[in-house]
Amino acid sequence: MTRTAIVTGAASGIGAATVLELARQGYRTVGIDVSLDGARASAREATQLNAERHHAIHADVTDEARLIEAFDESLAFLGHLDVLVTSAGIAETTPFMDLTVEAFRTVNEVNVIGTFVCIREAAKRMQPGARICTVASVAGIRGGGLSGTAAYAASKGAVLALTKNAARALAPKGISVNTIAPGATLTPMIAEQWKNDAHRTRVESMSVLNRTAQPHEMAVAIAFLVSPQATSITGSTLVADNGLAMY
Numbered sequence: 001m002t003r004t005a006i007v008t009g010a011a012s013g014i015g016a017a018t019v020l021e022l023a024r025q026g027y028r029t030v031g032i033d034v035s036l037d038g039a040r041a042s043a044r045e046a047t048q049l050n051a052e053r054h055h056a057i058h059a060d061v062t063d064e065a066r067l068i069e070a071f072d073e074s075l076a077f078l079g080h081l082d083v084l085v086t087s088a089g090i091a092e093t094t095p096f097m098d099l100t101v102e103a104f105r106t107v108n109e110v111n112v113i114g115t116f117v118c119i120r121e122a123a124k125r126m127q128p129g130a131r132i133c134t135v136a137s138v139a140g141i142r143g144g145g146l147s148g149t150a151a152y153a154a155s156k157g158a159v160l161a162l163t164k165n166a167a168r169a170l171a172p173k174g175i176s177v178n179t180i181a182p183g184a185t186l187t188p189m190i191a192e193q194w195k196n197d198a199h200r201t202r203v204e205s206m207s208v209l210n211r212t213a214q215p216h217e218m219a220v221a222i223a224f225l226v227s228p229q230a231t232s233i234t235g236s237t238l239v240a241d242n243g244l245a246m247y
């Protein structure tokens with residue numbers, strides 16, 4: 001039976017790269033994003049990579065009612081659900097003392113609550129053997145200090161904890177939950193900041209490999225975590241940061 005996956009944040013960056021990598025590995029996918037055009041573009045490209053049909057759905061992960069509908073629509077298209085990847089997220093670079101509660105809340109609504117709702121709704125529709133991979137960040141391990149600041153680092157730290165709790169809660173259902181913690185990865189989230197050569201050099205020099213990763217590198221790691229080859233792995237964090245955190 002063809003393996004199936006829902007990927008949030010599928011319009012660009014790590015989410016789009018994950019849709020394509022899963023397609024290369026034979027999956028049928030549904031991409032969910034606030035940018036329907038971007039998600040459709042990912043689906044079209046995925047269709048060229050295998051013989052399966054791929055679909056795109058418009059939804060904002062902060063809109064619980066719409067997100068539940070999107071999961072229902074996804075299941076109707078896919079027939080069954082083997083994999084969820086929660087790549088939808090936003091960044092925040094406002095300095096600590098200038099950060100507003102509103103901005104802090106917005107980041108956490110997307111990155112934390114949106115991730116939680118996706119995990120919950122996917123788990124309701126999954127069978128034993130299904131796998132979930134969230135997308136955290138090395139910022140959640142080291143408290144920021146790269147580009148994202150307090151709100152972003154706190155939200156990704158929360159994703160790390162949420163993933164472990166979900167792994168415990170869903171283990172009796174036979175569902176595994178892991179996370180990837182990328183370091184600097186050249187996605188639209190950091191593209192503008194990476195135009196500043198001094199900033200890019202500073203961040204890259206913090207890692208032992210002294211480089212910025214590409215989205216496909218994260219997608220390959222995610223594809224492993226959601227694969228049958230990773231059956232013994234749950235509640236784990238795969239740190240993919242070019243040797244930055246070394247924790």
